[in-house]
Every structure is written in C-alpha cells, then in structure tokens.
Amino acid sequence: MDSFQARLRQALSESNMTQSELSRRSGIGRNSISDYVKGKYKASQNNLGAMARALNVDEGWLMGVTDKKERFDARQSGSSAAKPEEAKSVDDLVDEMHSYRGIKISDAQRASMKAILKAYLDTQIKNDENDDQ
Numbered sequence: 001m002d003s004f005q006a007r008l009r010q011a012l013s014e015s016n017m018t019q020s021e022l023s024r025r026s027g028i029g030r031n032s033i034s035d036y037v038k039g040k041y042k043a044s045q046n047n048l049g050a051m052a053r054a055l056n057v058d059e060g061w062l063m064g065v066t067d068k069k070e071r072f073d074a075r076q077s078g079s080s081a082a083k084p085e086e087a088k089s090v091d092d093l094v095d096e097m098h099s100y101r102g103i104k105i106s107d108a109q110r111a112s113m114k115a116i117l118k119a120y121l122d123t124q125i126k127n128d129e130n131d132d133q
Contacts, residue, residue: 003039003064004036004042004043004062004063004064005036005037005038005039006064007057007061007062007063007064008036008037008051008062009037011051011055011057011062012037012055015055015056017054017055019033019034019037022051022054022055025054026047026050026051026053026054027050028043028047028050028051032047033051036051048062048063052071053071056071057069057070057071058070058071090114090117090118090121091114094110094113094114094117095110097110097113
C-alpha cells in the first residue's frame with residue numbers, strides 16, 4: 001500500500017486542493033502540511049483526522065493501512081456515504097432493551113435513557129470538534 005505521503009499528495013491532487021487550502025480547512029499550519037507532503041513527518045492522530053475530514057477521505061486510507069478511501073462520518077447527517085450495516089441509532093439500541101437485572105424497562109424509562117444518551121453523545125461530539133480546532 002501507498003505511504004501516508006503518497007496518499008496525501010493523491011488526495012490533494014484529486015480534490016484540486018492546494019496545501020494552503022488544506023491548511024485553512026484543517027486548521028493545521030502551512031509549514032506542517034508542507035512537511036507532511038515532503039515526507040519529513042507523519043501527522044499526529046488529531047492532525048490526520050483533521051486532514052481526512054478536510055479532504056473527505058478515510059483516515060485509514062490516508063495513513064496507508066486500508067484501500068477504503070470513502071469517508072464515513074457519523075456526524076454528517078444526510079451524508080452520501082452509506083452507514084455500515086451493523087450501525088444502529090441510539091433509538092434503535094435503546095428500543096431493543098427490555099430489562100435490566102431482570103427488571104422490565106418501561107417506555108418512559110426508555111425515553112429518558114434516549115434523552116440522556118443523546119445529550120451525553122452531543123457533548124462528546126462538541127468536545128471532539130473543539131479538540132480538532
């Protein structure tokens with residue numbers, strides 16, 4: 001498989017994006033982008049994720065560890081990327097729960113659990129977005 005450097009060059013070329021534009025969209029310094037393209041350094045996990053999102057490619061593909069180039073981002077609602085078959089919504093997962101420690105879970109309890117889980121996950125997504133900036 002191709003190296004990170006080769007994949008980064010390919011993604012930039014195919015997206016018709018300059019290094020400066022990638023820097024702007026990803027929030028990564030222009031000199032760092034240049035160093036990655038030259039093969040001086042490999043990106044940190046945070047920077048790799050930011051570049052993959054900006055280039056709309058899979059992080060594993062960008063690292064050179066998989067051939068799956070299409071990006072799946074659960075945070076993009078209405079994305080053209082298909083969800084993996086095993087992916088289920090929070091609503092579906094909670095609806096499948098019928099008891100806990102032998103005690104039946106009521107519809108009202110399921111509704112509360114959904115609200116709590118969604119609120120928690122929303123805070124995690126916001127924290128991830130802030131960490132990426």
